[in-house]
Amino acid sequence: MKNHTGIGEYLIQRLCAYGVRHVFGIPGDYVLSFYEQLRQSKLQIVNTCDEQGAGFAADAYARVRGLGAVCVTYCVGGLKVANTTAEAFAEKSPVVVISGAPGMKEREKNPLLHHKVREFDTQKKVFEQITIASTVLSDPQTAFQEIDRVLHAAIRFKRPVYIELPRDRVAVPGIAHHQPREIHEASDPHALSAALEEAASMINSARKPVILADVEVHRFGMQDQLLKLAEKTNIPVAATILGKSVIGEQHPFYLGVYEGALGREEVRQYVESSDCLIMLGAFLTDMNLGLFTARLDPARSIYATSEKLSIRYHNYEDVRFKDFVGGLLRARLRRRTLSRIPRPKRPALPAQQAGAKPITVKRLFERLNSFLRDDTVVVADVGDALFGAADLFIHQRTEFLGPAYYASMGFGVPAGIGAQLGNPKLRPVVLVGDGGFQMTGMELATAVRYRLNPIVIVLNNRGYGTERHMQDGPYNDVLPWNYYRLPEILGAGRGFAINTEAELERALVASEQQTDSFCLLDVRLDPLDRSPALERLTKRLAERI
DSSP states (O other): OOOOOBHHHHHHHHHHHTTOOEEEEOOOGGGHHHHHHHHTSSSEEEEOSSHHHHHHHHHHHHHHHSOEEEEEOTTTTGGGGHHHHHHHHHTTOOEEEEEEEOOTGGGTTOOOOTTOOSSTTHHHHHHHTTSSEEEEOOOTTTHHHHHHHHHHHHHHHTOOEEEEEETTSSSSBOOOOOOOOOOOOOOOHHHHHHHHHHHHHHHHHOSSEEEEEOHHHHHTTOHHHHHHHHHHHTOOEEEOSTTTTSSOTTSTTEEEEOBTBTSOHHHHHHHHTOSEEEEESOOOOTTTTTTTTOOOOGGGEEEEOSSOEEETTEEOSSOOHHHHHHHHHHSOOOOOOOOOOOOOOOOOOOOSSOOSOBOOHHHHHHHHHHHOOTTEEEEEOSSHHHHHHTTSOOOSTTOEEOOTTTOOTTOHHHHHHHHHHHOTTOEEEEEEEHHHHHHHGGGHHHHHHTTOOOEEEEEEOSBOHHHHHHSOOGGGBOOOOOGGGHHHHHTSSEEEEEOBHHHHHHHHHHHHHOOSSOEEEEEEOOTTOOOHHHHHHHHHHHTTO
């Protein structure tokens, strides 16, 4: 039987099958026909103000839901999401980048069409460097197979992929093929058995084992396995800043965030004194390791990720991350008595009478700690928004998002949109500096359009605060905005100018009650004010300038 499914229609079907329900982006003439197909499908188009906003939103959506999609036009749109795609690659977020492109017939004789940079494949060459798989759907005979290949790679490796769709191929029927089953790539049984035997022996003989859990536990949906392993063995768990909220912070086994010398000293001492550190899905980045102030001895470590497994100095090839963790759950690991461990500080109740004292970063985060609820997802932009948030008490797992490795400013507001659309049961609290807000903060218009209600807290210190503490100069200043008046421009939402502790208290109470649109808290801080975490960080960074 002849297949009548068009290439664009098949792509939509496969995105739906993987659980995608929203596609973020901005239309352009090379992708308009596909946008019309999207409009008539089960997928909802989310038009953002700018392509970068769409890319950040799709990234956050993927982190919350498992797969995200952004759809843009050729080059002028595609190259604007190169930065957000690079972030998704660096931090293992499976985003599908769909770019419209000139039709194949239009490309004959190599004409100078609008949006073209150099050659017609220039954009694809760029994205080959920042995605795990890429394709141009130019051939109807292989288009369906290519779509499945690329989407499978996104799910398998938890990294972004690139699909280029020439506009004269959108409605062309493709050739049916057998859809691949979700194949579990098996581990080498001998390598897996040997690795588990060595790991179990090391764990059982240890006096003070610790689990250090990171981002891949999030990405591969292994939070339940992590929790079962901790409860089976009574081994305490710490998280990195990138993996924060991998386990609920109220859990009795949870130590806190480990950041080398930049984190809480009691957590650093406990982790670094462990004689068996079980690192699960960890990225050994400068940010996760406190700018390489961490002292983690490989001779006392088990290091398991989707790409590598090493135990002490032994490397094991062809052992899958999920198989190894599953094997640990089945292994005969002795259950030990949980010793007294450092715990993150539970949020203190706010003062009964917040006074007229000027608001500070320290006070802001103290108050936010008691403001967060079980249905809150914290989205932190780069800077003190991220570093100060490391000490926030996150109630449930996977309720903290931040670009804690790639560290691109502008993530916060659009990521809040993506997170809430990815899980409508969560209300975002977005923490963003004034510098980051000026990059993508007008995506609040998107929140209004799609009836979302994030609480956006702008840490307004009149510039790039992190850099100011490393090396100051006029280049760290930004033009001061009256951020709290943006609701007047957008015709929705509510804004608050906050200079004192009492004003913060009133604004948070009002924001909690206002659920039909966004709230924006313009928190005016001294330009030199900073959290203890940022103070430690900038001191370390300044030494490297």
